[in-house]
Amino acid sequence: MRQDWKFWLPALAAISGVMIAVGASYFGGFLGIAIAGLVITFAAVRYDLEKSDMGGGFPSPSLYARQIEVRAQMTPDERNAYRANLHALWRPLFIGRTIGIGLIILGIGGYLFL
Numbered sequence: 001m002r003q004d005w006k007f008w009l010p011a012l013a014a015i016s017g018v019m020i021a022v023g024a025s026y027f028g029g030f031l032g033i034a035i036a037g038l039v040i041t042f043a044a045v046r047y048d049l050e051k052s053d054m055g056g057g058f059p060s061p062s063l064y065a066r067q068i069e070v071r072a073q074m075t076p077d078e079r080n081a082y083r084a085n086l087h088a089l090w091r092p093l094f095i096g097r098t099i100g101i102g103l104i105i106l107g108i109g110g111y112l113f114l
Helices: 005-050 061-072 076-088 090-113
Strands: none
Touching: 005 090, 076 090
């Protein structure tokens, strides 16, 4: 498999996020953990929303029109490969969002109850 980085890169980012949360806990206590969780969740959700982007640039109607044109010109094999790549990113993004939400709950719960 030539594209293992598409799995390992987000997974390593999630592990790095946990390490950041530990550092945030040292400096900011439970609020630091909650803020680290917000950052991780925000990054994972934003990446999930932009993963099907066919070109860079600020979101605009012309960008979306260009993306639709490019997708319409794809051959069936290219379209299947494109969908397989998007599907391969689902699990690491899910892990990142889950870790982020868990850190938010831990941080807010710890702040409110301790």
